[in-house]
Amino acid sequence: MDAGKVMDDGxxxxxxxxxxxxxxxxLMRTLPDGDVRYAMRVEERHLNGxxxxxxxxxxxxxxxxxxxxxxxxxxxxxxxxxxxxVSFVEGVMAGSLLExxxxxxxxxxxxxxxxxxxxxxxxxxxxxxxxWKIRRPRS
Numbered sequence: 660m661d662a663g664k665v666m667d668d669g670x671x672x673x674x675x676x677x678x679x680x681x682x683x684x685x686l687m688r689t690l691p692d693g694d695v696r697y698a699m700r701v702e703e704r705h706l707n708g709x710x711x712x713x714x715x716x717x718x719x720x721x722x723x724x725x726x727x728x729x730x731x732x733x734x735x736x737x738x739x740x741x742x743x744x745v746s747f748v749e750g751v752m753a754g755s756l757l758e759x760x761x762x763x764x765x766x767x768x769x770x771x772x773x774x775x776x777x778x779x780x781x782x783x784x785x786x787x788x789x790x791w792k793i794r795r796p797r798s
Contacts, residue, residue: 670698673727682719685727695731697724698758701751711750717757717777718745721787724759725775732766735795741770743789755779769793 670686682705686698699720707713722743730738751757757777764772770790777785 678719678723682716683723685720685723695728696758696760697727698756699724701753701755701757703753706753709750711752712755712757714745714747717747717751717785718743718787720757721745721759721775721777721785722789725761725773725787725789726791728759728761728775729763729771729773729791732763732771733793735793737794738771738791739794741790741792743787745785745787747785749779749782749784751779751784757784764788769795 670688672684673687674680674684683699686700688696688698690696697720701712701716705712705716722740725743726738726740757779759775759777761773761775764774766772770792772788772790774788775786776783777787
């Protein structure tokens with residue numbers, strides 16, 4: 660994952676994210692306390708026929724942002740989503756900055772349990788919780 664140019668609002672566009680490069684880009688910002696936030700700028704291409712962000716775009720954003728955040732908890736070469744549950748709370752309009760606040764619930768040797776909240780400003784638009792498999796090399 661490569662960090663791109665820092666934008667005026669303090670977000671950095673990440674590249675080398677595969678599918679997320681096409682959907683996103685995924686944006687990242689490090690907070691003063693060292694925690695990290697991820698975001699995605701909503702564009703017209705993310706909207707459904709009703710003019711709000713398609714649920715699949717929100718799910719893709721949360722799956723990727725939560726997974727990238729979880730990768731900070733281990734030194735394995737990767738991880739994969741086992742399960743992701745998403746609840747949609749509010750619609751999101753084009754031009755919005757969709758931001759994810761993420762927390763690690765529990766980590767074991769082989770899996771990570773994570774929770775995320777997607778917001779636009781102070782408004783919660785979706786919540787998610789899931790399990791990611793830590794992909795360690797076979798010995």
